[in-house]
Amino acid sequence: MRCMSILWAEAVKSHQHNFHNKLVYFSLLIWPALLFVTSYYSFKPFNLSATGPLSAYIETDQIILFLLTGYLAYIFFWSLVQSAWNMSYERQAGTLELIFLTPVSRITVMYARAAGNLFEAVWLFTLFTLLVLLTTGQADHIHWANVPIALLFLSISAIVWGGFLNIVFLFSRDAGILFTIFEEPMQFFSGVRIPVLAFPVWGKVIAFFFPLTYVLDIFRKLILDGAGLLQLIDQFLMLAGVLAILFTVSVLLLKKAEHHAKETGNMVLF
Amino acid sequence: MIEAKGLKKTYTISKKAGFLRKEKQKVKAVDGIDLTISEGEIVGLLGLNGAGKTTTIKMLCTLLNPTAGTISVDGLDAVCDAMAVKGLVNMIAGGERMLYWRLTGAENLRYFGKLYGLHGLELEEKISSLLSQVGLSEVSDTPVELYSKGMKQRLQIARGLINDPRYLFLDEPTLGLDVPVAKQLRETVKNLAKEQQKGILLTSHYLEEVEELCDRVYIIEKGKIVLHDTPQKITETVVNEFHVSVETRTLSALEQSKLAKGLPSCKIQFLPSSDGTILEIKAPFDPTSIIIAICVEQKISIQKLELKRPRLEDAILALAKEKSA
Numbered sequence A: 001m002r003c004m005s006i007l008w009a010e011a012v013k014s015h016q017h018n019f020h021n022k023l024v025y026f027s028l029l030i031w032p033a034l035l036f037v038t039s040y041y042s043f044k045p046f047n048l049s050a051t052g053p054l055s056a057y058i059e060t061d062q063i064i065l066f067l068l069t070g071y072l073a074y075i076f077f078w079s080l081v082q083s084a085w086n087m088s089y090e091r092q093a094g095t096l097e098l099i100f101l102t103p104v105s106r107i108t109v110m111y112a113r114a115a116g117n118l119f120e121a122v123w124l125f126t127l128f129t130l131l132v133l134l135t136t137g138q139a140d141h142i143h144w145a146n147v148p149i150a151l152l153f154l155s156i157s158a159i160v161w162g163g164f165l166n167i168v169f170l171f172s173r174d175a176g177i178l179f180t181i182f183e184e185p186m187q188f189f190s191g192v193r194i195p196v197l198a199f200p201v202w203g204k205v206i207a208f209f210f211p212l213t214y215v216l217d218i219f220r221k222l223i224l225d226g227a228g229l230l231q232l233i234d235q236f237l238m239l240a241g242v243l244a245i246l247f248t249v250s251v252l253l254l255k256k257a258e259h260h261a262k263e264t265g266n267m268v269l270f
Numbered sequence B: 001m002i003e004a005k006g007l008k009k010t011y012t013i014s015k016k017a018g019f020l021r022k023e024k025q026k027v028k029a030v031d032g033i034d035l036t037i038s039e040g041e042i043v044g045l046l047g048l049n050g051a052g053k054t055t056t057i058k059m060l061c062t063l064l065n066p067t068a069g070t071i072s073v074d075g076l077d078a079v080c081d082a083m084a085v086k087g088l089v090n091m092i093a094g095g096e097r098m099l100y101w102r103l104t105g106a107e108n109l110r111y112f113g114k115l116y117g118l119h120g121l122e123l124e125e126k127i128s129s130l131l132s133q134v135g136l137s138e139v140s141d142t143p144v145e146l147y148s149k150g151m152k153q154r155l156q157i158a159r160g161l162i163n164d165p166r167y168l169f170l171d172e173p174t175l176g177l178d179v180p181v182a183k184q185l186r187e188t189v190k191n192l193a194k195e196q197q198k199g200i201l202l203t204s205h206y207l208e209e210v211e212e213l214c215d216r217v218y219i220i221e222k223g224k225i226v227l228h229d230t231p232q233k234i235t236e237t238v239v240n241e242f243h244v245s246v247e248t249r250t251l252s253a254l255e256q257s258k259l260a261k262g263l264p265s266c267k268i269q270f271l272p273s274s275d276g277t278i279l280e281i282k283a284p285f286d287p288t289s290i291i292i293a294i295c296v297e298q299k300i301s302i303q304k305l306e307l308k309r310p311r312l313e314d315a316i317l318a319l320a321k322e323k324s325a
């Protein structure tokens, strides 16, 4: 109950602060749509026939679906990198310190912040995805019955991920490096555009470190291949493990972050 | 009651000592402070820039851990029971930060209220009563960025009262406000202590404010308390100089020398005014009776006599002079 109240408070706050003007639609829709379109057309000139190199990993006539699902999942994850980035605003405004002045459960605020931002950041691109599916006649290849559960898993994973990022931003005003790490590399190594299986070994090792890799694998198998939950039990266990590690690290980091702030007074430095 | 004993805070900062080299350096921001704040009392914390006022306040409201010393808030330890203490205290800083500018006044209070675990009707009632208490009911649905400085400061006060704290820390609450707005704010602060029995710790660079509001004052310098008393006592003990100003008809040179002779060990200045002479006298004792006696003897009529009460400001200046001497 208390969690929901704080989730709603965070959603209202982020709505007013981050989604208040029309420009924001650029980053919510135009930018991801452009990403999708440009990667689609950069595949075009290559050999996509059944004898081409990619055909070993994806059904090449489904490349639109592969990319759409990839970018949809990516936008869920990426939008929370942006929302964590907004933490630096709170640090400057001094409101971050005020949050820590209250006795609220810190971990609740961190996840509520992620969850409160998520829906508003992704609904537009989700609609766009739907629209592309319908207009390109690809809707028949989608296993619609699996869509709700796939979106649920995607959302939960994104929130665990977003909470982690929020906590990382508590440590430092210089966490901007995360932008560099998570924009292009996360897109590439998580298999948004190219299947992870097609990577050389070193690429697979890097992919291993991005939670999005595991989520995206399950997401595609559910939606595109119509796999049943039982069939994916191994993948689910893997994802659960990754999320559990992420959660544990988050809890520990959060404790450390507050302790560090109490020693150095860094929560107001900007 | 809040009781701080032997409070110390040392920051470790890294200083540039070359292009890549950094040197660790320790800064003693607070260096052994004892203080108490009771409910219903306004306590002042005075000191020059960098004396350690903000650091002290942040330790008292659990945002910083002391390097040494203890803080007890109604029997709870500010470090071990920090979460419980957070429910009993709140902090308000001057300036326009510490609010969500794109949220309305009511939305700001709602957000922070929820963090304190308030919800539903109780929260809504609290918000509207606080907004009317600080006179912002009419603009409750206007975004804060459209507020004036004074309105933002009043909203901060409302925010600081959202958890109905027993103790409130005010760090330069009237910073940058103009005279009537600051005055109104002082009234509010006085009421909080006297009517709602909140214990208040106030820092300020405006000495009249401290003099007017505070029951007791701590003066700190380089992290140490150098004086602790009521504003009146501090003034009396530190400023042993009486300042009297007398307006008379124009005085002749002879009369002037008579007066000067009658008041040895005093500094006298004779200033011509439009219709007479003004005497400015500084004495180590109260010289009014002697002045009157001489004037009666010399048949000099006194148009106006004023004993200027020494102010806290004079006390601080005198203290600073003593230190540098």
Ligand SMILES: Nc1ncnc2c1ncn2[C@@H]1O[C@H](COP(=O)(O)OP(=O)(O)OP(=O)(O)O)[C@@H](O)[C@H]1O
Binding pocket: A264, A265, A266, B011, B012, B013, B027, B028, B029, B047, B048, B049, B050, B051, B052, B053, B054, B055, B056
């Ligand atoms: N987070 C910090 N890290 C390192 N040093 C700090 C930090 N905060 C304050 N200091 C140092 O501690 C000392 C006391 O600072 P503090 O802010 O408590 O003073 P103050 O009395 O509030 O001053 P002012 O009147 O200017 O607000 C100063 O020397 C300051 O440079």
Ligand SMILES: [Mg+2]
Binding pocket: B053, B054, B055, B171
């Ligand atoms: Mg200060």
